[in-house]
Amino acid sequence: MRLITHNMLQCHVKGCNANNFPLELQEVVLEQEEAELNEDFLRNMLNKLEYEALVATCLKLDINDLPATMPADAMYNDEFLQILHRVILETHIKSGKMVCPNCQHIYNIRDGIPNMLLAEHEV
């Protein structure tokens, strides 16, 4: 699971509608894997990203490369896009847990795959 995906996930337990993002990463094992740079994708992501949550999540993982706020010229800032690419597309979570800050539901990540299935009574 790439870090970009973490930024799009929220807790979806029935009734858990507030403060359910971002899921808190715990006991995480990371792995870097090279990927082809896709500038169109990165630029499209600028509006979709919850940037603050991304930076906060990264800091907890000791990834300190991203500026605290998104540069005003992010769209055409090659250096920034490079860093963003490395962080959100090349950084993989191989294992760990994601914990909902609201209801404390735990979603496990194993072999790089998050299990977001809920029990029937939670849907």
Place this chain on the structure above:
Amino acid sequence: MSQKNPLHIPSPFQAQVDMTPAQKEQEYVHNVYQVIAPHFSATRYKPWPVVEEFLKTMPPGFVGADVGCGNGKYIGVNPSLFMVGSDRSSNLISICAERGHEAMVCDGLALPYRPQFFDFAISIAVIHHFISPERRIAAIEEILRVVRVGGRVLIFVWALEQTGKRDFDKDVQDVFVPWAMPKKSEPKKEKSKSRPQGIKKKDRKKALANDVETAAESMSQLAIQSDSAKDSEDQPVAQGMPVESAPMAQPVEASDTTQPAEEKEIVNPAPSQSAGPVFNRYYHLFQKGELEDLVLQTKKASIVQQGYDRDNWWCILEKTSN
């Protein structure tokens, strides 16, 4: 199920008393895909042209969700996109992830994504596995929830009217469709000549719910239906894997000819081999116009394009409001 059961239908697939829709889907969809995952995946590699076209017309950099992605065969079709796949079957998702795709295990009725995140989504051969109209609409609504306004969604569902490869009873929309696993074993002798077609509407409750005997009988009949079925991508039985000596080993589809030898080995075993266990998957076969009706009932999307292709009804919708 007794040991004499010639179809090797394992006990987990016996009908249970008072099953909820979710439990039925668990039994007759999720459990089946979980078990048949490797074999199913080996028969799924050639993108359908309508889906391929849809993905290739998406602007570079668009972000998409493949809800019910199976082995992820559509995720790499357009490398300029970023796609995330999800499926109920962890075994299919493992295959998907091994291929380097972004993939997760989740339920189509409860997607874990932020609202309006995606530029587009696809749902290929998924909605027909939900057991009630309410759940089929809910599945469409859940996809619409995570797509932005203006975003497009491509949906494929199996058609009741299909004529090419299968001939379904046009009065029966809810059916079990068997999936036969390959397995080396002694050929079996039993064979009935009856030609059942799914579960008649009046029998549906019986077959899906309580009476184990009834369910077992339905399953045997349904499995036999696979004997007479003609070739289809969804008919591995017909792809050279006769349960007995039924003469339905038609030439495989053109799309299958590109299959690596190794996979062929699995899908087209030597004639001396008999089939392994047969698993029944629940399908709701869509009538013409039914998919569009469901979409419009959400009041959140308009139909951009629709059509019929490869035994499926499909439509492209555009999200119009949240």
